[in-house]
Amino acid sequence: MKHNWLKIAVGLKALPPNPQELYEFVEYADREHILAQVAYSHSMHKEDISSIKPVCADADALVIKFDNAWIRAAYDQRMLMFESDRVERALAHYNIQPTLLKGGAYVIAGHRAGQGRRVSDLDIMVADGELSQVEKALIMAGWQGDETVDNDYDQAYYRKWMHELPPMRHQRRRTLIDVHHRLTPKTARIELAHEKMIEAAVKIEGRQIRVLAPTDRFLHAAYHAFYDGELDTPARSLIEIYYLFDDLTQKEIIHLLARARDIGAEKPLFMALQILAEYFDHSKANDLLKAFALLTGVQIPLSSKVIFWLVKTQMSSNAFSSMAKLFLYIRGHWMRMPFFMLLKHLSMKAFRKPTKQLPKNFLENDLFG
Amino acid sequence: MLKSDIDKYLGQGRLVLSIGDFSARLKSSCASVGVHLHDVYRDYRFVKFDHQLHDQFLDVRPPNLLRDLMKKQIIPDPGFQFPAVPLPASMGALAFEMGLNISVALKTYNRLILHAGAVANDKGGVIISAASGGGKSTLTALLMQEGFRLLSDEFGIIELNDHTLLPYPRPVSLKNASIDVIREVAGDEWISAVIKDGPKGDIAYRRARSDDIARAYETAVPRLIIFPKFEKGAVAAISKVASADTVMRLIASSTNYQIIGKDAFRAVNHIAKQAQAYEVTYGSSADALSLFRTIAEGTVL
Numbered sequence: 125m126k127h128n129w130l131k132i133a134v135g136l137k138a139l140p141p142n143p144q145e146l147y148e149f150v151e152y153a154d155r156e157h158i159l160a161q162v163a164y165s166h167s168m169h170k171e172d173i174s175s176i177k178p179v180c181a182d183a184d185a186l187v188i189k190f191d192n193a194w195i196r197a198a199y200d201q202r203m204l205m206f207e208s209d210r211v212e213r214a215l216a217h218y219n220i221q222p223t224l225l226k227g228g229a230y231v232i233a234g235h236r237a238g239q240g241r242r243v244s245d246l247d248i249m250v251a252d253g254e255l256s257q258v259e260k261a262l263i264m265a266g267w268q269g270d271e272t273v274d275n276d277y278d279q280a281y282y283r284k285w286m287h288e289l290p291p292m293r294h295q296r297r298r299t300l301i302d303v304h305h306r307l308t309p310k311t312a313r314i315e316l317a318h319e320k321m322i323e324a325a326v327k328i329e330g331r332q333i334r335v336l337a338p339t340d341r342f343l344h345a346a347y348h349a350f351y352d353g354e355l356d357t358p359a360r361s362l363i364e365i366y367y368l369f370d371d372l373t374q375k376e377i378i379h380l381l382a383r384a385r386d387i388g389a390e391k392p393l394f395m396a397l398q399i400l401a402e403y404f405d406h407s408k409a410n411d412l413l414k415a416f417a418l419l420t421g422v423q424i425p426l427s428s429k430v431i432f433w434l435v436k437t438q439m440s441s442n443a444f445s446s447m448a449k450l451f452l453y454i455r456g457h458w459m460r461m462p463f464f465m466l467l468k469h470l471s472m473k474a475f476r477k478p479t480k481q482l483p484k485n486f487l488e489n490d491l492f493g
Numbered sequence: 494m495l496k497s498d499i500d501k502y503l504g505q506g507r508l509v510l511s512i513g514d515f516s517a518r519l520k521s522s523c524a525s526v527g528v529h530l531h532d533v534y535r536d537y538r539f540v541k542f543d544h545q546l547h548d549q550f551l552d553v554r555p556p557n558l559l560r561d562l563m564k565k566q567i568i569p570d571p572g573f574q575f576p577a578v579p580l581p582a583s584m585g586a587l588a589f590e591m592g593l594n595i596s597v598a599l600k601t602y603n604r605l606i607l608h609a610g611a612v613a614n615d616k617g618g619v620i621i622s623a624a625s626g627g628g629k630s631t632l633t634a635l636l637m638q639e640g641f642r643l644l645s646d647e648f649g650i651i652e653l654n655d656h657t658l659l660p661y662p663r664p665v666s667l668k669n670a671s672i673d674v675i676r677e678v679a680g681d682e683w684i685s686a687v688i689k690d691g692p693k694g695d696i697a698y699r700r701a702r703s704d705d706i707a708r709a710y711e712t713a714v715p716r717l718i719i720f721p722k723f724e725k726g727a728v729a730a731i732s733k734v735a736s737a738d739t740v741m742r743l744i745a746s747s748t749n750y751q752i753i754g755k756d757a758f759r760a761v762n763h764i765a766k767q768a769q770a771y772e773v774t775y776g777s778s779a780d781a782l783s784l785f786r787t788i789a790e791g792t793v794l
Binding site (some may be wrong): 143146147148150155178182185186188189191192193195196197198202 | 543544545546572600601602603751752753754
């Protein structure tokens with residue numbers, strides 16, 4: 125990835141003028157599943173699709189690619205709106221208001237971070253005490269434990285250690301839902317105060333659904349990108365952080381550090397700010413970092429600096445990036461669980477038979493000859 | 494393009510194949526893929542990749558290094574995670590055709606894709622919609638001998654703005670007994686070498702003609718929809734299919750109907766209204782052809 129590509133992705137910079145870089149950028153955006161978001165930020169789809177042409181080489185071909193990606197993303201969003209409606213219905217009877225997380229929240233809240241975003245499943249969070257009722261209600265409404273985790277080890281593992289139920293798939297519509305009752309695994313090295321975040325969640329008008337408050341949404345995205353998992357589509361995570369941060373009000377920015385400390389997201393905040401300064405040259409992020417440097421008692425921890433370097437190295441596609449990627453993978457697991465548990469978990473995963481699944485309509489249509 | 498250049502650029506992943514409105518960047522280190530391109534794709538247009546944006550990407554490669562050393566296998570890699578079954582390295586043609594099909598079927602959203610054969614003459618287009626094994630490739634190849642040009646034996650591609658059929662004339666894939674049936678009517682020089690003992694038995698390709706390829710930009714208005722149904726020893730029969738039923742069948746045969754949504758709904762409804770649809774039950778290709786002629790006489794074609 126070139127250093128300024130994230131700026132291009134969110135529309136802070138124009139598309140590359142020379143064909144070779146444009147090609148490489150488009151290929152990268154496609155691989156990272158952000159092509160429709162790029163289309164959005166370059167105005168393609170704000171009004172009439174064909175009315176605005178990007179100024180770059182190969183513009184006609186690019187319009188077609190953008191259009192194609194936009195149709196795909198639009199489907200994800202329709203699916204998500206529909207599914208959130210079904211979940212709402214399934215839970216309404218029990219008076220449970222789930223909190224939508226991540227992509228689902230951005231889409232339903234009409235946030236910029238949701239425009240053109242690919243979404244593969246719905247993530248909801250409910251209170252600990254509501255969990256078993258929610259699982260029962262979803263089963264009644266047609267969801268079931270997904271085949272890929274339908275084995276004793278995975279089921280027990282999720283239920284004992286994770287912050288979510290094993291993924292559930294709707295038996296007729298084949299859509300996936302993740303039901304969270306916390307934001308971090310029980311074994312994680314950084315724990316977010318999910319109760320406080322649920323408490324501050326905002327109800328969507330006219331619906332029985334909530335989304336995290338803007339500040340919490342940003343901090344959760346930062347946590348999710350850098351402290352939960354191996355950052356496998358970094359571009360998507362980082363432009364999401366950009367949009368969520370960019371839309372914070374001045375008041376929200378002033379209270380950002382206090383809130384991060386309050387919910388245990390100080391390290392994710394520092395990581396996000398460094399990224400925002402580095403890749404987006406965001407003036408508010410720069411200002412915050414400068415202000416923090418002057419404050420006594422606020423110090424960017426060494427670990428955040430190391431992780432920042434690893435993320436940068438992974439993204440730069442130089443000689444060390446695959447090594448950095450491996451470190452981030454191991455660390456992704458390391459952050460989630462203690463060492464001996466990690467050993468056991470990874471050996472289980474390594475030795476069991478991989479199951480390969482074809483997309484369902486493919487089996488039916490069968491294009492193999 | 495010279496054969497030697499095709500081989501060179503294919504190895505480097507710098508070979509672009511243009512078919513009508515579609516272009517694919519190709520890469521392969523597998524000799525049998527090159528042979529397939531020289532033979533079955535000899536009349537197509539290849540250009541050198543020069544960072545032009547393309548619609549599909551395909552790399553036919555060994556599954557991994559270990560397998561490469563041990564077993565000489567290949568998989569089609571369309572550039573996105575797709576669980577493909579490894580094939581023997583000699584079956585480059587099959588891996589290539591499968592891989593390109595997967596890429597078209599799973600990455601095209603701006604046109605409605607029906608899993609169907611399609612041909613056209615000057616009066617309009619014919620959609621041949623059947624499940625795998627229903628005989629759509631065979632019927633497509635037979636109709637090529639009846640004065641129709643080939644649009645595709647695998648995809649009925651419908652433009653979302655005017656609901657016409659967009660040609661994508663790739664070689665017609667023939668299986669088992671139908672190889673010799675088509676060889677007889679089309680002539681031996683139009684049929685590729687036979688790949689023996691593939692996942693679905695023997696397979697061979699009927700080449701597209703220069704005219705099919707040259708007219709790949711000319712769309713056709715769908716006038717006739719055939720749902721062929723092959724049953725061994727069946728008595729030949731034709732029955733008309735109502736337009737509502739046609740809509741449901743076309744939707745079921747689409748790889749991207751759900752993803753496109755509203756525009757796809759409009760397209761299938763328009764097509765079903767505009768075209769006449771028939772189910773054709775047949776026990777032999779002679780039956781299929783005579784039934785088709787009966788239908789064609791009664792319609793605009």
